[in-house]
Amino acid sequence: MDLKQLACAVAVAEERNFTRAAARCHIVQSALSHQIARLEAELGVALFERSSRRVSLSAAGEAFLPAARQVLDGVRQVREVVAAASGEVRGTLTVGSLSALANVDPVEWLARFHQRHPGVAARLYTGSSGDLLDHVRDGSCDVAFVGVSVDAGLGRVSSLSLCREQLVALLPPGHRLGDEPGLSLRHLSAEPQVDYAGGSAARCQTDEAFLRSGVERRVSFEVGSLDWITRIVRRGLAIALVPEACAAQLDGVISRPIVDAPCRAVHMVWSRSPSPAAQAFVALFRDGFVPAPQN
Template sequence: MELQQMRYVVAVAETNSFTRAAERCLVVQSALSHQIARLEKELGARLFERTSRRVCLTPAGEAFLPAARQCLDAAERAAAEVAAAVGEVRGRLAVGLIPTVTAVDIPGALRDFRERYPHVRIRLRVGASDDLVEQVKEGAIDVAFLGLPTTARPRGVAAHELARDRLVAVVAPDHPLAGEPEVDLRRLSSEVFVDLPAGTAGRAQSDVAFEAAGLSRDVAFEVTSADFIARLVGPGLAVAMLPRAYAPQLAGVVTIEVADAPARAEYVIWSRFTRTPAATAFLTALDITATES
């Protein structure tokens, strides 16, 4: 069993196509197919069901895929550790983030990091804070940037608090509140809201604040992306509450200070147990000591 064969299996599984997998791996399709057939013969089981319309994993393939990915990751980490031992940072850096990160200029940080470590391949994943924490625990992401209510803290990972920020109300330009310098939660509770899905950390910031004030609100629209919130607020479908530092990035809406607004804390997190040389270098570039927790 060879690492290259595992790479071919992963590529086919991710593209659902022998043709696209061969293109990704920069080999002719016949060579890729031959190597997978050899591996299947060695394993004594077919890894893929092939039809004229699609390619999909068999139960044996489903069982093989996670182990293959782990082997490839381990091989890549080994090469990166050797490179680091001789003073060169290589390998892959997987960075996760929520869309509303403002404490760190992510594009700027990645630009500076890339200039210093050009041999590191960088992969970005955007998601919800809770999901990012789990992916860091599982090793799927090396470093993640997230936001939580100030009453919470990331668990099971190493964490460094970057900043705290209050939420502001976001309304349409022609909304009756648009000309107000400040509102409070009681006044907002009579509005129709758009927010992130219930149960997410981004949603909890507002939910906890309204509940603590003894108020309820109508969240008629749930979206998974903060960027899309403004597209519902702008036409007057709903109002929203978003971090003050993030709100100026939105077009076609008006922001209003909230007297009793909830706050959130932004964190950068990483694994408490394993850390690649690239992850260590990235944290160092952010002036964060990787021994913090």
């Protein structure tokens, strides 16, 4: 058994297709099939169930896959640690971020990081805070920018607190509440609202704020990004509660403060066992980040 065989088997397991797996491993399909056959012969089991239409993992393959990934990840980490000890940071850096993030620009920080460490491949994606935290904990994401309620725990991650910000009411131009002084959650409760999916960290902090105020809210639209929230509000279909710094950057809508608004805390989080690339990114960020003035 060797690393090439493991890599080929993992590629087939993830691609569910021998042709795509061969292209991913940069070998011809016959060579990949030979590697798989040798590995299965050594293990004494069939890892895959093949048909004319699809490739799926056998029961033995299901048990094999996480262990094989762990071995390959371990080898990658060894190579990256040795390179870092020689002064070279390489590998892959995966950064996750909320879509509603105004006080930090992840692209700008990746640009600074790439200038200093051009040998690192970067991946950037958006997600909910709950998913991002899970991905950092399970190692599929190196660093993430998340926003949670101020009293929420992060659990099993390293973190740096970046800021706290209140949510404001996001309204379409000409809305009847646009000139109302001292908006409260009670003022907003009768309005149709757009928010993130139920159970998400962003949704929970707003739901809990309404609950504490003793009023119900009516969520008519559930979406997955700040862009969708903005477009729905702009069309006059609903109102929303969004972070104040994000609202200031949006066109075609107006924002108004809320006297009993919920507040969120924004953090950068990373694994407690960071890769050299993650360590370098965190160090760069710590040295250069300037917190925004707090109101």
